[in-house]
Amino acid sequence: MYPECGGRQFDRRSFLAATGGAMAALAAARLGGQAAEAQEAAKPLLPTVALGPHKITRLIAGYNPIGGFSHSTLQMSNHMREYFTAEQTAKFLQHCERQGINTWQYDHTDKTVEAIRIAREAGCGIQLICLHAERGPDLPLSKVMENKPLAIVHHGGVTDGMFRGGKAEQVHDFVKKVHDAGALAGVSAHCPDNIKRIADEGWENDLFMACFYYVSRPREDILKFGPKVPVGEPFFESDPDDMTAVMRQVKQPCLGFKILAAGRVCWQASSVENAFKYAFANIKPSDAVIVGMYPRFSDEVAENADYARKYGAA
Numbered sequence: 001m002y003p004e005c006g007g008r009q010f011d012r013r014s015f016l017a018a019t020g021g022a023m024a025a026l027a028a029a030r031l032g033g034q035a036a037e038a039q040e041a042a043k044p045l046l047p048t049v050a051l052g053p054h055k056i057t058r059l060i061a062g063y064n065p066i067g068g069f070s071h072s073t074l075q076m077s078n079h080m081r082e083y084f085t086a087e088q089t090a091k092f093l094q095h096c097e098r099q100g101i102n103t104w105q106y107d108h109t110d111k112t113v114e115a116i117r118i119a120r121e122a123g124c125g126i127q128l129i130c131l132h133a134e135r136g137p138d139l140p141l142s143k144v145m146e147n148k149p150l151a152i153v154h155h156g157g158v159t160d161g162m163f164r165g166g167k168a169e170q171v172h173d174f175v176k177k178v179h180d181a182g183a184l185a186g187v188s189a190h191c192p193d194n195i196k197r198i199a200d201e202g203w204e205n206d207l208f209m210a211c212f213y214y215v216s217r218p219r220e221d222i223l224k225f226g227p228k229v230p231v232g233e234p235f236f237e238s239d240p241d242d243m244t245a246v247m248r249q250v251k252q253p254c255l256g257f258k259i260l261a262a263g264r265v266c267w268q269a270s271s272v273e274n275a276f277k278y279a280f281a282n283i284k285p286s287d288a289v290i291v292g293m294y295p296r297f298s299d300e301v302a303e304n305a306d307y308a309r310k311y312g313a314a
Contacts (some may be wrong), residue, residue: 046100046305047312049286051253052184052206054150056103056127058280059308060255061096061301062292063106063131064262066115071215071233071262083296089115092295094124099305103127105153105209105255105290108144116147129255131188131209133158134174141181152178153209156188160216163194175205186255190216192246199250208254209290210247212240212279213261235261244282256283257290269303276307288312 046057064071066089068081084092093104093115104126106112119126130144133155144152154174162171171187178185188209189195195208215233222229240259247254259279265271279289289308293300 040095040098042098043100043305045102046308048102049253049288051150054127054184056129056150056288057101057308058288058312059101059304060129060288060290061093061101061104061126062257062290063104063112064292065294066092066112066292067107067109080294083294084111086111086114087118090118090122090124092293092301093119093126094122095295095301097124097126099301100309101126101301101305103129103150105129105131105257107131108139108147113147129153129186131155134177141177145181145183149183151184151186151207152181153186153188153207156190156209156211157216159187159189159194160191163189163191163197164218168194168197172203175203179204188257190214192243195243195250195254196246199252205252207252208247208250210243210254210256212243212256212258214239214242215258215262233262235264240278240282244279247283247287254283254287255290256287259289259291262292272303273307276304277311280308280311 046059048055048057050056063069065080066084068077068084070076070080089111096104102125106116106128108130116128128147128149129151130147130149130153132139132141132144132152134141141152154171159171162168175185175187184206185204186207186209187195187198187203187205188211189198190211191214192210195210198205198208213233213235215235217234219229222234244256247256256279260266260272260275265275276289283289289312291304293304295301
């Protein structure tokens with residue numbers, strides 16, 4: 001006899017019957033999910049904004065969950081990385097496109113390159129914006145351009161570090177190199193002051209990526225608020241107000257990211273909806289948002305697309 005479970009005893013025959021039924025149900029659910037995926041009807045395109053000569057949806061699929069960057073715990077990061085194989089990532093891109101999202105912001109890695117290939121062979125035409133920083137000789141801009149991204153954007157954390165280190169001109173040089181390579185050029189930053197400085201100096205960049213939370217804020221700046229420093233990245237409640245104020249001031253299109261505070265405002269559906277509502281109410285009509293999605297437990301792609309339709313029709 002097997003031990004009691006929930007007040008009942010199981011012998012071998014009962015155990016096999018129970019687990020066999022569960023496995024059959026799981027298999028049926030998987031087959032049903034595959035059939036539903038194959039029959040999924042394409043929804044109308046989400047509201048769009050101009051990015052140079054292109055039209056991009058005001059909701060752009062993000063990269064962090066695909067790369068395993070949860071901004072929470074190592075276990076969660078590994079969980080995301082395990083789920084998002086190249087094949088699963090390609091399916092995710094196809095699902096985004098069917099839900100009306102036409103653009104993906106990604107990092108150039110072996111996995112994403114393979115996912116793009118698989119998705120394109122399946123007929124997916126999702127547009128690409130690549131986050132990059134030319135931090136090593138193994139990935140020149142010419143290699144990134146092989147995927148034909150609409151734009152290449154300088155990585156935000158690297159931007160903030162270079163500005164603090166007095167190397168802002170290297171970021172400016174990156175913008176010029178991207179234009180020479182044949183793509184639209186952008187700069188990402190977590191610090192609103194860096195975006196304002198670039199705009200004030202009249203750089204040639206075509207767009208900004210603007211983080212709603214200044215998660216790269218240095219320790220010495222945090223200590224100005226008081227004697228205590230948070231463990232890990234700082235997510236301050238007032239940060240979105242600071243960043244969106246700058247986004248409204250600059251002429252270039254801005255792509256706001258981390259509007260959900262890397263999942264910290266996702267405990268209830270109402271708070272997720274409020275975050276989308278806040279974002280679209282506080283950015284320019286020519287701006288968009290980038291949202292990382294992890295549709296392992298619910299269809300976050302469809303849910304977020306619905307919020308973008310509801311609040312993003314400028």
